[in-house]
Every structure is written in structure tokens, then in C-alpha cells.
Amino acid sequence: MIVTNDKKGFTLIELLVAMLVMSIGLMAMLDGLTNYIRINMENQMRHEAMRISEATLETLRNSQFSEVTSHAVAITSPETRRIRNFNITYTITWVPTAISANSVAVQVAVTWVFKNITHRHDAASVISTDA
Numbered sequence: 001m002i003v004t005n006d007k008k009g010f011t012l013i014e015l016l017v018a019m020l021v022m023s024i025g026l027m028a029m030l031d032g033l034t035n036y037i038r039i040n041m042e043n044q045m046r047h048e049a050m051r052i053s054e055a056t057l058e059t060l061r062n063s064q065f066s067e068v069t070s071h072a073v074a075i076t077s078p079e080t081r082r083i084r085n086f087n088i089t090y091t092i093t094w095v096p097t098a099i100s101a102n103s104v105a106v107q108v109a110v111t112w113v114f115k116n117i118t119h120r121h122d123a124a125s126v127i128s129t130d131a
Helices: 012-061 065-069
Strands: 079-083 086-098 103-114 117-128
Touching (some): 012 086, 012 103, 065 117
Antiparallel strands (some): 086 103, 103 117
């Protein structure tokens, strides 16, 4: 009687170890994917804040110099924008600081809250008049 032991395949232990290694790798990939999505979302919100601040500065540049120096230019705030199924509310504040009789420095701050964290983008410009 000849006994041959030529069974082929994986044992249960080998299969469990392979599944464990594969699940650890998949969980690491999932963590990387969630970080990518979060960072991408933050970048889109920051880009939108940059667009809002530049539009605000452009509005101020196109306004009368006396209105800018007296802080009389009407800027819509807060402003809500939709980014990836989220409504993000941006608050716009601006402060003019006199440099000389013909120039004023304008600081625009755009703030927003996402996941209980307050973010801020600042932009500045100098506005002058020929008068």
C-alpha cells in the first residue's frame, strides 16, 4: 500500500494570513483615499475663498476712492457657495488703512467654517487716486 500526500492548495491558516495581509493593505489604501478627498475639499474651499477675496478687491478698486476710504462700499456678506454637495458660508470683512492722502491699503479677510474648524484667507491691495 502506497500512501501519497500530494494534496494541492492552501491550508486554512495560510488563507487566513493572506486575508489578514490583504485587509491591512486595503485599510491603508482607504485611509489614503479619505485623506485625499479631505485635502481636495479643503483646496476647493480655499480656492473659492481666493476668488471671493479677489472679486471683493476688484469691486473696491472700481468704487469711488472716497467711498473706499470711508468704508461706504457695500460688500455682500455672508456669501454661500456650493462645493461638492456642501453649502459653505463665507464671511467677508475688509478694512481700509490710509497710507497717504491719495492712497489706501485695503485688507480683505474671507473666513469659513468646515467641520468645526475656522479657515481664513487674506488678500490685500493698495488703491490710489489721482486727485
